[in-house]
Amino acid sequence: MRHRLLPGRAALMALALAPAALALADEVARFRPLDIIVDVGDRQLAAYQIELVVRSGDATIVGVEGGEPAAFKAAPYYDPAALAGGRIVIAAYSTDDPLPSGRVRVATLHMRELGEAPRYQVKVLAAASGDGQPLSIAVEVQPRTTGGER
Amino acid sequence: MAPSDERELVARANQGDAAAFEELYRRHRDWVVGLAWRFVGNRDDALDVLQETFAALFDRFPGFALTSSLRGYLYPVVKHRCISLLRKRRRVVAIDEARTARGDLAGELAWQPDPPGEFAEIISALPAEQREVVRLRFALDLKLEEIAQALAIPTGTVKSRLHNALKVLLKVV
Amino acid sequence: MTEHSTELDLELLRTGEADPAIARHVAGCAQCRDRLARLERDARALAMPLAAIEVPAECDRAILALARRRAGFVAEQLERRRRPRWLRPLYAAVPLAAAASIIFFVTLQRGAQAPQATAPLAAAATGDINRDGRVDIVDALLLARALKSDQPHDPAWDQNRDGRVDQADVDRIAQAAVSLQRRHP
Incomplete structure (x- = not known):
């Protein structure tokens, strides 16, 4: 069946044909939040700087979100160039009192993944307690099983 | 996707071509200062933000990779500079602290008046994250990919927010 | 459909x-x-077009001058990378020798204390507030704490050289810390 289009509308339709590949790519991709969790034991966390790298698989960083405690609720600092890439350095500090201790979700990274589950590697580049002294912390990446908002 | 000539300019700037740096400034100057004015509401502050934004952009070279359009890249830079400036003057309006980028510590920025008339009230009643998508889409005329980059959220999330906002906007009017 | x-x-x-x-x-x-x-x-x-804000000519000039300086810096960086590896020490030696002679001259003029006094200043000016040889989020934390405590501000903390020490300087250090262009340990 053929449709008769008004000239203006016909131009609109022609424009609409362009992003077909984009729409197709979007269908097979999935978004997954990765919680970045650090453990500072009984010390207080005032600052952290962590690097995450996609080690294997097809994944790109598409969003950065803050963590759970009030001191780190705002999204961390990051280089916007990291978005749509596979490597990011995130960092945040807080001058709040009190500061969080124990196991803390400091940030969540939003990933766009394709195919098999990618593997991620995290590294602590710096961490400090409230007085600015170096802090030894453990860090882990915890993918959320349920997707976020789409 | 960035227009190919914009990519070309970025590529030339990455090679140290002074004319390309200048052209990037000339092309985006009015947009950046206009956007800054939307956030801060006065010319002097908007001009400060203009200078800081381009200083930050130039610092990205060499090695600057354009993933979407330059406007998509510049939006968060302008916004964060405005927040930093307003924070110093304690004029930031705290509305919504959920899912905001660093610099949005105090929530959504004040935005100079939305379109007058029937839409103003409807837009102000939208949740903050939908409101920002609507402004980027209709007031700044950004594409989905550009909004995703500007807000550092997935394209699917932009679609979802836009879809929900449109349902409200088009039902009421 | x-x-x-x-x-x-x-x-x-x-x-x-x-x-x-x-x-x-x-x-x-x-x-x-x-x-x-x-x-x-x-x-x-x-649709709400952005307001047309008049940008003063001196503002344009300042930003365009910045653009040209940065372009020069980028070109110089690329030129350095293009130089044959075995020649690099020679290229590096020229400015180093010049700098050494200047430092020697200044030391003679001011006595031995001058370099010690200027070295920490230079370190802080590059964002290394705690002078541990690297710029990271701990430097931003320390500067933020100093601002919060209202202690006197060291002019060397003025990272963006706008004549003030404030949150923008903290942000600059933090942003430098997460830059993908720098080498992280």
Whole structure:
């Protein structure tokens, strides 16, 4: 069946044909939040700087979100160039009192993944307690099983 | 996707071509200062933000990779500079602290008046994250990919927010 | 496609971002065409062009001068990378020798204390507030704490050289710390 289009509308339709590949790519991709969790034991966390790298698989960083405690609720600092890439350095500090201790979700990274589950590697580049002294912390990446908002 | 000539300019700037740096400034100057004015509401502050934004952009070279359009890249830079400036003057309006980028510590920025008339009230009643998508889409005329980059959220999330906002906007009017 | 298009479909169609199937459906559906026409009207009502702000000529000049300086820096960086590796020590030796002679001269003039006094200043000016040889988030934390405590501000903390030490300087250090262009340990 053929449709008769008004000239203006016909131009609109022609424009609409362009992003077909984009729409197709979007269908097979999935978004997954990765919680970045650090453990500072009984010390207080005032600052952290962590690097995450996609080690294997097809994944790109598409969003950065803050963590759970009030001191780190705002999204961390990051280089916007990291978005749509596979490597990011995130960092945040807080001058709040009190500061969080124990196991803390400091940030969540939003990933766009394709195919098999990618593997991620995290590294602590710096961490400090409230007085600015170096802090030894453990860090882990915890993918959320349920997707976020789409 | 960035227009190919914009990519070309970025590529030339990455090679140290002074004319390309200048052209990037000339092309985006009015947009950046206009956007800054939307956030801060006065010319002097908007001009400060203009200078800081381009200083930050130039610092990205060499090695600057354009993933979407330059406007998509510049939006968060302008916004964060405005927040930093307003924070110093304690004029930031705290509305919504959920899912905001660093610099949005105090929530959504004040935005100079939305379109007058029937839409103003409807837009102000939208949740903050939908409101920002609507402004980027209709007031700044950004594409989905550009909004995703500007807000550092997935394209699917932009679609979802836009879809929900449109349902409200088009039902009421 | 038998179902009518959603508002989002129509909005994406308006800007040329929709799937071709949507375009095909709307072309053959009078109801969706009417809704699209209404959406186009609404979009025009929502459009709010940015105000035209006059930028003073001196502001343009300052930013364009910055642009040229940065372009020069970029070109110089690329030129350094292009030099043969075995020649690099020679190129590096020239400015180093010049710097050494200047430092030697200044030391003679001011006595041995001068370099010790200027070295920490230089370190802080590059964002290394705690002078541990690297710029990281701990430097931002220390500067933020210093600002919060209202202790006297060291002029060397003025990272963006705007004559003030404030949150913008903290942000600059933190932003430098997460830059992907720097080498992280």
